[in-house]
Amino acid sequence: MGERFDCHYCKESLLGMKYVLRENKQYCIKCYENLYSNTCEDCKTAIGSDCKDLSYKDHHWHEQCFKCAKCSRSLVEKPFAAKDENLLCTECYSNEYSSKCFTCKRTIMPGSRKMEYKGNSWHETCFICKRCRQPIGTKPFIPKENDTYCVSCYEKQFALQCSACKKAITTGGVTYHDQPWHKECFLCTGCKMQLAGQRFTSRDNFPYCLDCFSNLYAKKCTACAKSITGLGGAKYISFEDRQWHNDCFNCNKCAISLVGRGFLTQRDDVLCPECGRDI
Secondary structure, X not given: OOOOOEOOOOOOEOOOOOEEEEOOEXXXXXXXXXXXXOEOOOOOOEOOOOOOEXXXXXXXXXXXXXXXXXXXXXXXXXXXXXXXXXXXXXXXXXXXXXXXXXXXXXXXXXXXOEEEEOOEEEEOOOOEOOOOOOEOOOOOEEEEOOEEEEHHHHXXXXXXXXXXXXXXXXXXXXXXXXXXXXXXXXXXXXXXXXOOOOOEEEEOOEEEEHHHHHHHOOEEEOOOOOEEOOHHHOOEEEEOOEEEEHHHOEOOOOOOEOOOOOOEEEOOEEEOHHHHHOO
């Protein structure tokens, strides 16, 4: 008695019948399609064993059903995009959903590189520097009105030049005598200390820190020999080419303050009227 050749599922004989092998087991066409065939997303019928099964993200289509949901053109072996579980050819997708380039107003096709800034989009080749006309790409840029500039071109065209080093000032800076300076370039003429954020004064249009100015130019107090700057509203007394800090203008004998009072002089000394009478 010959060996039987039956469907693995329904046990019907497959002799002289078409069948499908799956995992080394044979099935009649009906059983195979009932057990394993996928349902087409478009026509909702089974994709038979004699049909090509096209799939995308766990969804399946007959070859003739694999088409654009908008224009119905076949997508077999063509690029496509998916939107809300519908398949669209790239042209329909672009017309419906793709961004328009801010410069050339043409569609930015899916898969192509684009640049985005403040809600607008550009083709990579359209996002260029206003001055040198070169694509900006991923390089830093500076916007001005409705245009964009690479940093180098912006500095050449718009940035102030430091009075000291002659290079562009891109952030911050100091203005002195209506001239711009980098903070790190605005230095004391004497000791070269940075003056940005510090109190300073000037002499012959050159800036000085208070210490340098005092040491170089300020008058000396006759009593304590320290500098009298007069800066910050500090008061001092001047008499016959001599100067005193307010706090130092005292009687040389009794040390009483002579500010606002009469006084006498005896050689280099200043005396109150009482001490002057005792001489």
